[in-house]
Amino acid sequence: MLFINRQTLKKKSNRLLVMLYVDGLKKGFGSGRRRLEVLKGINLKVEKGELVSLMGPSGCGKSTLLNIIGGLLEGDSGKINLGSFEYGTKSPNKVVDVRRKGVGWIFQDFHLVERLTALDNVIFSLELSGVPTSEAETRARSALERVGLGDRMNFIPDQLSGGQQQRVAVARAISGSRSLILADEPTGNLDVKSAKEIIHLFQDLCREDGISILMVTHDPLQASMADRMLLLKDGLTAASDIRSAWGIEEVN
Ligand SMILES: Nc1ncnc2c1ncn2[C@@H]1O[C@H](COP(=O)(O)OP(=O)(O)O)[C@@H](O)[C@H]1O
Ligand SMILES: [Mg+2]
Helix, strand or coil: CCCHHHHHHHHHHHHHHHEEEEEEEEEECCCCCCEEEEEEEEEEECCCCCCCECCCCCCCCCHHHHHHHCCCCCCCCEEEECCCEEECCCHHCHHHHHHHHHHEEECCCCCCCCCCCCCHHHHHHHCCCCHHHHHHHHHHHHHHHCCCCCCCCCCCCCCCCCCHHHHHHHHHHHHCCCEEEEEECCCCCCHHHHHCCCCCCCHHHHHHHHCCEECCCCCCHCCCCCCEEEEEEEEEEEEEEEECCCCCCCCC
């Protein structure tokens, strides 16, 4: 009896811990002799509250992988579980809820609406996903406070530094209470100091708020600030020990 209880408990806690499962995911483009197999059977998981970095040579399929996880593109085969969502090969119009409720996005070039204030940028995106205006405003204010922009809410992107603009994008991504944030080279347009601040913010969001983040980066130092590092190469992911490869002792 005791044994059964322990097993049940273990199963339950495992289920709570793993936020994202990707199982045998394959994706290629084109046909015939022009066919390019990009993802050749990706297996990975991201736990709740975990910051995972994804590295790999240019053109190896990092964005393709994120796009499939984010419900913007369908895989050829394989399976993805994100919370209660199950997809992977479903076409993007069948996974609307993954985009609306499952994942938040952060891009290299921020993707903010230039004419809207920081606050309205976040509200706008919440409204698009169906949140009523008054609730959207409360949630947007709290997300902007969370990323340290409480005193910049009424500034438009042009009046903010690159790092601050990316913080608005982070606020937008977390305001929808999404469990997984996908960040595709989020620091690619930032100076070293702002980039480090964004990664520190990611660390806080994971550790304190239990958000999971899968982040693509080219920078080994930034990658090494994640809880775990993955390398995508020749269509497969493997654990990467970039810390020892680069002689990095400890980065915080
Ligand atoms: N829609 C598409 N049609 C054809 N080829 C594509 C498409 N999207 C990506 N690719 C190809 O797939 C490979 C991986 O691209 P991508 O995922 O953008 O790489 P990364 O983000 O790692 O730089 C590249 O060779 C790219 O040209
Ligand atoms: Mg890319």
